Amino acid sequence: MSLLVVGSIALDTVKTPIAEHADLLGGSASYAAVSASFFTAVNLVGVVGDDFPQGHIDYFASRKVDLAGLQKAKGKTFRWSGEYHWDLNTRDTRSVELNVFEHFTPTHAPGYAAPPDVRRAHMAPALQHHVLDQMEKPRFVIADTMDLWINIAKPELLSLLKRVDMLILNDGEARQLTAMTSLIKAGRAIQALGPRYVAVKKGEHGCLLFAPEGFFSCGAYPLEDIHDPTGAGDTFAGGLAGYLASLDLGAVTFDQLRQAVVYGSVMASFNVEAFSLERLRTLTPVQIAERYTTFKLMSQFEALSQAA
Amino acid sequence: MSLLVVGSIALDTVKTPIAEHADLLGGSASYAAVSASFFTAVNLVGVVGDDFPQGHIDYFASRKVDLAGLQKAKGKTFRWSGEYHWDLNTRDTRSVELNVFEHFTPTHAPGYAAPPDVRRAHMAPALQHHVLDQMEKPRFVIADTMDLWINIAKPELLSLLKRVDMLILNDGEARQLTAMTSLIKAGRAIQALGPRYVAVKKGEHGCLLFAPEGFFSCGAYPLEDIHDPTGAGDTFAGGLAGYLASLDLGAVTFDQLRQAVVYGSVMASFNVEAFSLERLRTLTPVQIAERYTTFKLMSQFEALSQAA
Numbered sequence: 111m112s113l114l115v116v117g118s119i120a121l122d123t124v125k126t127p128i129a130e131h132a133d134l135l136g137g138s139a140s141y142a143a144v145s146a147s148f149f150t151a152v153n154l155v156g157v158v159g160d161d162f163p164q165g166h167i168d169y170f171a172s173r174k175v176d177l178a179g180l181q182k183a184k185g186k187t188f189r190w191s192g193e194y195h196w197d198l199n200t201r202d203t204r205s206v207e208l209n210v211f212e213h214f215t216p217t218h219a220p221g222y223a224a225p226p227d228v229r230r231a232h233m234a235p236a237l238q239h240h241v242l243d244q245m246e247k248p249r250f251v252i253a254d255t256m257d258l259w260i261n262i263a264k265p266e267l268l269s270l271l272k273r274v275d276m277l278i279l280n281d282g283e284a285r286q287l288t289a290m291t292s293l294i295k296a297g298r299a300i301q302a303l304g305p306r307y308v309a310v311k312k313g314e315h316g317c318l319l320f321a322p323e324g325f326f327s328c329g330a331y332p333l334e335d336i337h338d339p340t341g342a343g344d345t346f347a348g349g350l351a352g353y354l355a356s357l358d359l360g361a362v363t364f365d366q367l368r369q370a371v372v373y374g375s376v377m378a379s380f381n382v383e384a385f386s387l388e389r390l391r392t393l394t395p396v397q398i399a400e401r402y403t404t405f406k407l408m409s410q411f412e413a414l415s416q417a418a
Numbered sequence: 419m420s421l422l423v424v425g426s427i428a429l430d431t432v433k434t435p436i437a438e439h440a441d442l443l444g445g446s447a448s449y450a451a452v453s454a455s456f457f458t459a460v461n462l463v464g465v466v467g468d469d470f471p472q473g474h475i476d477y478f479a480s481r482k483v484d485l486a487g488l489q490k491a492k493g494k495t496f497r498w499s500g501e502y503h504w505d506l507n508t509r510d511t512r513s514v515e516l517n518v519f520e521h522f523t524p525t526h527a528p529g530y531a532a533p534p535d536v537r538r539a540h541m542a543p544a545l546q547h548h549v550l551d552q553m554e555k556p557r558f559v560i561a562d563t564m565d566l567w568i569n570i571a572k573p574e575l576l577s578l579l580k581r582v583d584m585l586i587l588n589d590g591e592a593r594q595l596t597a598m599t600s601l602i603k604a605g606r607a608i609q610a611l612g613p614r615y616v617a618v619k620k621g622e623h624g625c626l627l628f629a630p631e632g633f634f635s636c637g638a639y640p641l642e643d644i645h646d647p648t649g650a651g652d653t654f655a656g657g658l659a660g661y662l663a664s665l666d667l668g669a670v671t672f673d674q675l676r677q678a679v680v681y682g683s684v685m686a687s688f689n690v691e692a693f694s695l696e697r698l699r700t701l702t703p704v705q706i707a708e709r710y711t712t713f714k715l716m717s718q719f720e721a722l723s724q725a726a
Contacts, residue, residue: 197599291506292641292642294641298642312623315620315624316623316635324715327624327637327716327717329624329635329717332626332633333602334603335600336600368718369720371719408635409717410676411680412676412677413711413714414707
């Protein structure tokens with residue numbers, strides 16, 4: 111089963127307290143597609159300008175990412191620049207230039223009309239509707255959102271939620287969307303808006319998964335040194351969606367969803383070890399499997415051996 | 419094996435966005451002792467004034483808490499008053515009256531000279547040294563700290579850390595003590611100061627356990643309604659220490675420590691469901707066992723079923 115990833119492809123300039131790098135491969139769809147490519151076949155739909163380095167396209171191709179849906183437009187590629195604060199938990203956006211992304215209309219390559227998994231990243235809800243309108247019975251649809259759309263496009267976002275199987279968002283967005291301080295209440299409230307599954311990302315504190323079948327709490331990998339948090343959420347979503355798409359099954363089970371959340375967390379933990387997608391370039395399936403096992407070890411404990 | 423709990427016994431006035439209650443049973447040793455009493459025999463060392471209600475003493479006795487070390491002094495009991503903000507994650511201290519606690523010198527009842535487990539809560543490091551000086555070979559010593567002692571008594575705190583097996587503190591205190599933003603780095607740095615084991619409490623995000631044998635991440639129970647967070651950390655520490663003391667063994671193992679962290683988390687999750695120690699008054703061993711099992715279910719996932 112293939113995964114359709116639709117979203118932004120960007121050139122990023124990122125400053126951390128340690129270093130600054132310009133014109134890095136970035137964008138939510140780039141991170142998600144490469145992360146997912148470790149698990150499944152990926153079709154990437156996005157747009158780049160005529161300044162986009164051929165080397166990045168070659169890298170996507172080397173990851174077996176299908177680029178039939180990659181549009182090349184006249185003009186400059188979407189650019190984002192951000193600066194992280196000393197604790198790397200917060201950041202300021204220094205500049206955003208939408209460039210060719212401003213007039214991007216996602217159009218699927220003909221071969222994509224079959225029902226793949228879909229994952230749409232950081233696009234305006236109206237565009238996300240447009241993507242879904244073109245699909246015939248996608249098997250499992252994952253959306254994420256960002257604070258901007260909650261502020262300026264809430265009605266479209268709410269109608270979108272009725273069309274998706276899973277929403278991925280961070281803790282601040284969950285509170286903003288529901289006006290609830292308890293993440294537990296917020297997660298359940300978002301489920302009531304449509305998605306069967308809700309994943310609430312908590313950065314250094316891991317992730318909560320809300321499902322009709324139950325609740326899952328996944329810790330974060332204990333990294334001592336984080337070099338660049340950019341793309342962590344997108345790498346998480348890509349790993350999660352990629353693992354689900356790799357399962358050649360009808361309905362997705364809660365057990366599989368929990369494994370998918372762990373795979374997403376594993377991929378995000380690698381991604382923040384270096385700038386841009388650099389760490390993913392050298393990542394191996396054996397390293398992924400080893401870190402998955404570490405996640406298992408660090409979160410397990412014995413069942414009751416005696417009555418309390 | 420019995421557990422010695424030394425610390426404050428207070429009458430609290432607590433205001434939340436929902437309600438306000440005055441003259442509640444409080445104090446770190448009260449919470450820790452009652453929480454531990456669900457697992458083991460407890461000796462409580464503390465001081466109360468002549469205004470301390472007999473009903474509270476009767477309640478300790480009903481929990482089989484040994485009160486031979488409870489001093490009654492002329493004057494008023496230690497009083498604390500606090501107000502929680504709307505999200506219940508932060509609070510302001512409105513007033514603190516040390517009263518009889520100001521001149522408290524912990525003295526063990528003669529029967530306590532045997533080597534029990536020790537747990538000292540929120541006392542000045544000098545007093546904690548004094549307690550340890552009176553002990554003959556305690557089996558396992560747990561200390562906690564608070565931001566105040568990091569600010570005003572850091573040298574005594576640092577020398578104390580060399581005498582304890584485990585330090586329990588919250589995320590803010592861990593960062594303050596080490597001047598490190600990464601909780602992972604902070605936890606490891608605190609281990610290097612003395613304690614073999616360090617538990618970093620993260621409130622709604624659970625708890626991290628650092629051990630020589632490895633790392634354990636424990637999620638928080640998904641409570642939808644929190645009524646009063648007061649005493650959550652002390653109830654956590656009491657449950658953890660009480661479970662360890664209930665194990666009639668020589669050395670404490672990493673497996674047991676992880677279970678103890680889960681038991682502590684279970685006890686804290688109950689405690690915040692009502693003001694003061696009200697929820698613990700009706701709590702049953704069966705409810706504790708059920709919630710322990712829920713913790714296990716919400717944090718487990720399947721091992722790798724295929725290569726990534």
